[in-house]
Amino acid sequence: MPHGDGSADLEHEVAPHVRRLRSRALRDRLAESMLFLPSLMLIASIGLAFALGEVDTRYMTDPSDVITFTPDVAVTLLGTIAGAMITTAGVVFSLLVVSLQLASGQFSPRVLRGFWRDRHGQVLVGLLLSTFAFCVTALSRVDTGADHAPPLTVGFALLLTLVSVIAIVVYLDRISRQQYVGRIMERVVRETHGLISELPYGPHIGVKVGEPVDPPDLTALGRPLVVTATVDGWVQQLSRRAMVKATPPGTVLRLETRVGAYLTSGTPLVTMWPPPPDPAVTARLIAEAVIVGPARTMQQDIDFGLRQLADIGLRALSAAVNDPTTAVEVILRMGSIMRPLLLAECPAQSVRDPDGRILLTPCDLDHAEYVGHAFNHLRHYAAGHVAVLIPLVRTLRMLRDGCHSGYRGAMNADRVRTIAALDRQLLLTVAGARAANLLPEDLAQVEAAAGL
Structure with missing residues (x-):
């Protein structure tokens, strides 16, 4: 029972640091996704189409004070907008692919992440898909036998169309400027400066573990426990605090890798003296404190x-x-x-650290x-x-x-x-x-x- 309680205490100490690592990793992946934000906007547009349809049905029975269309005109208009938006979305994706090819070939494949993370491009794709989905959904709400088309629904479709056209012009201007090498380098410098400004410790670089000390004589510490990596990939993040908390007081840990290094499965990840009472739990907690991915990140x-x-x-x-x-x-x-x-x-x-653990990061x-x-x-x-x-x-x-x-x-x-x-x-x-x-x-x- 005490053995189990000790493992539970270690997991409780490590869990907050691991959650922060994983949440940062998730935010970084979502920021580079061309699917996440457009998907949210698409779902929101469908929900808004149904909501406006209900408002039109219940309250807009006399639309004399607003712009009105006959049902046949509204159906034609919504169908035309839907077709134009999905065609334009294909053109925008083509422009993005060409931009990625040019940037990769002329500068470096590693600068592509800046194009993926461009919020304006994600919003534009989301607007085009949202306008398409809204118009298609609105078509199902139009009663061709009624005196007039739902005014709020048709009006909002026109508003989405206008915003999408403006967003296309802004995106064309932006994507042409993004190809300039000075803009690409400026983004890289800005991101790097953000990390440098946190040195020696910060919310992204990592919190302070303890006070500096002279490294101990490892040959006098006996036989160590070597925790090996279980996956292959680039070390994107790691939490030194989580690794330290995963071991009993008085432990000496040596981290055998660093952020930005490539990790090979089966190679040493951490070496510790002396071996902990529950090596399997400690090894698992230490592995959770390292985020490994297919590419380096900032x-x-x-x-x-x-x-x-x-x-x-x-x-x-x-x-x-x-x-x-x-x-x-x-x-x-x-x-x-x-x-x-x-x-x-x-x-x-x-x-x-205050509990006598020593962390070595050579x-x-x-x-x-x-x-x-x-x-x-x-x-x-x-x-x-x-x-x-x-x-x-x-x-x-x-x-x-x-x-x-x-x-x-x-x-x-x-x-x-x-x-x-x-x-x-x-x-x-x-x-x-x-x-x-x-x-x-x-x-x-x-x-x-x-x-x-």
Whole structure:
């Protein structure tokens, strides 16, 4: 009995954190769904058609003060609107598919999520389907033997049609602007800034588990319990607090993955010392604290913002596209992300909670690793482009100067490693330019910009 009570207590502690994870994951999936919002609008339009039909039948017996139609005219009008709306919906879907193909081919497949999440497009599809459903439902309410057609029903159908036409014009304007690479990058930067602003802890990044401590000597802790992953996919979210609460006080946990990493079924997920009294329950609770999906998302993953920008830059530097101007803008946008990121405090990789549990997160990225992820690929493929190399080295110098000026007092080890990583990127960038056999004048410009 005590054993069962302990498991129930653990589940009670973990449940609120898991519910928050799942609710955030559900909201993210629904925000990217082209079906959810249109379906709600479709159902609402059908219900409204029946409601207005009842009001027309009971109260609008003398519609002399409102716009009226004969039943035959109303049937023709509603049928024409329904046919036009469903045809227009097909055209809008075609435009969306073409936009997705262009964005995927020219920029990166990872930027498509911005088009899926576009609320204006979802509302337009919902309006078109709602107008179609409303008109079809209203047709069944029209009595061809009556003196007049239901005025409120026909009037609302005309209103839906007018709103749909306006929404189509707005959508055409919006979708043409969304194809501009600057708008795509602006969205990525805005989402990434939102996560960076929460560092070191926040409602999306994750709440604070405990206070930083020195990592313990794991070799002296005995044989551990290894909890393995049960699914394959990308780690979209995880709750450190839920993992800690799933173990007894005094436990040492080491998280073997991070948000944005790919998880392979059967590989270690968490290692803990000593093994808990009920390993099966603990393993299940820990697995529930990790949300795994088929693709990376921006729910907690700052590194994914850097990956999206880098992909656009690499596509721009490819021989097929050859668009160095876009690559330059990518580097500038990367700098606007990296500066607040490098000045922000990352969560500690070894913390102890009030009950003596220690959580180790060695896989979490530090500032030096963020620098590598942001610039390693870009500097490699930009080696032969002087117009791209100069903004790149200037951005690296700007970030290095920011690390020096934005930090007061003696620098800690993380800041020293960050500055060293930026210096390394500068040296490698110049070395790549030298290996690319640039003209002496071009190479001199790059070296001067790098301060070498």
